[in-house]
Amino acid sequence: MEIILADVRGFCGGVKRAVKMAFDNAAKGVYSYGDLVHNEFVVKELEKKGVLTIDDTNIENSKVIIRSHGVHKKILDKLEEKNNEIINCVCPKVEKVYNIVDNFYKKGYNIVIIGNNKHPEVIGINSRCNDSATIISNLEDIKIPEGKTLIVSQTTNNVDFFEKAINIIKDISKDEVLVYNTICNATFKRQESIRNLSKKVDAVIVLGGKKSSNTKKLAEIAKLNCKNVFLIQSINDIDLNIFKKFNKIGITAGASTPESVIKEAVCRMENFDKGEMMEAIDNSFKRI
Ligand code: F3S
Structure with a gap:
């Protein structure tokens, strides 16, 4: 393994x-x-x-x-x-989105936020324009108000989703549309990294909190290239026997997952693998 x-x-x-x-x-x-x-x-x-x-x-x-x-x-x-x-x-990157929204709201722009309408970050951003933003959480039935529009994103959004939403809005809008891609670079890099890794492995473990938006996005991206994706908080939450049938296993972790959780996962997987090998050697001796 x-x-x-x-x-x-x-x-x-x-x-x-x-x-x-x-x-x-x-x-x-x-x-x-x-x-x-x-x-x-x-x-x-x-x-x-x-x-x-x-x-x-x-x-x-x-x-x-x-x-x-x-x-x-x-x-x-x-x-x-x-x-x-x-x-x-x-x-500070979330604060930057607050400032953009506050600034353009005062200039009379309609604010559109592309992100999860229940996520605290999006609720916080929306409060910087008096809770007036149109929040786009899915690509069906996108409607935006008439007039000039400013679009920002939840910082942990999926880049592909953001781009698709922008294209739809630009198609339907008759007025000025200003786009600030506020997806943070850390999110972008983690998504790129798992996009590449998931093409090369048989299974992917995504470590992260149940409520973590960026962790869920990493799992969604991995699933595009790999059928076997496991989103867990800790390696202790899963029966390692599931991984016996895989040769190459990729591991990633959301932006709020501590290094100790990643190290523990690697360590347990490696020990499990060694244990398996020892068992196989034992069995072959028994056969001799
Ligand atoms: Fe900030 Fe980006 Fe992390 S917005 S909290 S650096 S995912």
Whole structure:
């Protein structure tokens, strides 16, 4: 069995920064609004340091960490009104999308966001134009309002999906359409890497949190080239016997998956493979 790691995988710059800031500030009495990143191992480690995750704005006079993918502006305002100190771990690339949207909304553009309408990042971006954006989550029935339009993307979107949506909008729009491709480079590189790797292997393991958008996109891309794709949080979530029939196995990980989870997966796969080989040698001795 050959195990091949995607050359670009795991923590992106934004997540690394957020995790470092959160751990630097971690202490009892510090709160995180929502999961810092969509990975339960990271969230549990923070909890061990005393950081409690909250999902309301009742907290007062405390330190509150704002997650890497951001929050609705009203949440931020309420937390500040209640005299909380904000530890802003929002990725600068997400902040950049806020600024673009805010700027063009004030200039009278309709805002279109291509992304998942339930994802906190998209909800946060939409709040920068007074929740007025048209959000495009699938390619069927795309409708946009009349007038000049600015389009941005969820930073972790699938590049192909974004491009298809843009082409449809340009076809149906009679007015000016301005496009900012705000898919972050880290997302793009991870997608390219798994696109290439998935063509060369018999099975792909994608490691990442259940709620992680970018992890799901990696699995979707891998499935285009490989029939056997397994999206799991940790290698302990799967029966390794499934992999006996495969020769080459690719491993990648979402942008919020810690390196320790990747190392553990590689280590367990390699040990499993060695165990299999030992068993095969034992059996051949028995036959002699
Ligand atoms: Fe930021 Fe891109 Fe990571 S937007 S959080 S660097 S996936």
